[in-house]
Amino acid sequence: MCTLSNEPDxxxxxxxxxxxxxxxxxxxxxxxxxxxxxxxxxxxxLLRMVAVLRHRFWSVITGADIPLNSRLGGGLLCMHPNxxxxxxxxxxxxxxxxxxxxxxxxxxxxxxxxxxxxxxxxAGAKVLGSVRIxxxxxxxxxxxxxxxxxxxxxAVGIPAVIKASVTNC
Numbered sequence: 001m002c003t004l005s006n007e008p009d010x011x012x013x014x015x016x017x018x019x020x021x022x023x024x025x026x027x028x029x030x031x032x033x034x035x036x037x038x039x040x041x042x043x044x045x046l047l048r049m050v051a052v053l054r055h056r057f058w059s060v061i062t063g064a065d066i067p068l069n070s071r072l073g074g075g076l077l078c079m080h081p082n083x084x085x086x087x088x089x090x091x092x093x094x095x096x097x098x099x100x101x102x103x104x105x106x107x108x109x110x111x112x113x114x115x116x117x118x119x120x121x122x123a124g125a126k127v128l129g130s131v132r133i134x135x136x137x138x139x140x141x142x143x144x145x146x147x148x149x150x151x152x153x154x155a156v157g158i159p160a161v162i163k164a165s166v167t168n169c
Contacts, residue, residue: 012077026081029054034068070090074094075096076092077096099123120138140163147161
């Protein structure tokens, strides 16, 4: 069983001011919006509006649909954010990695996934419905997950089946 820290690794989201890192810029706009969202201070309201504009810009550049009010754990890493779609009410744990063309959302309008900590979701995967993806789990590329994935396990296939236990992180 993996014993990594339960603290977010914020360095996974860091970027220098003028570097071209669209996925990290998109996440930064979401984090900034969420930081200022509850304040009534006019300066923070202005900064929130700037964050909304930044989010729209980076959403177009990346081709990702990650809403401003998403519940994203710290240390999220979107390797290639093109085509990532996340329902705004999905919960994503800390230090997760999501590759391109991933969809995380509802199935038949009912239920939403809960993604644990340190989860890796491969390119093109779909996680749909009221499922729980355990800590340190992995979802294979192009898999369609509609079942719970236990901690430290791998899910692959269409529809996904649990194939193996992850032995090391």
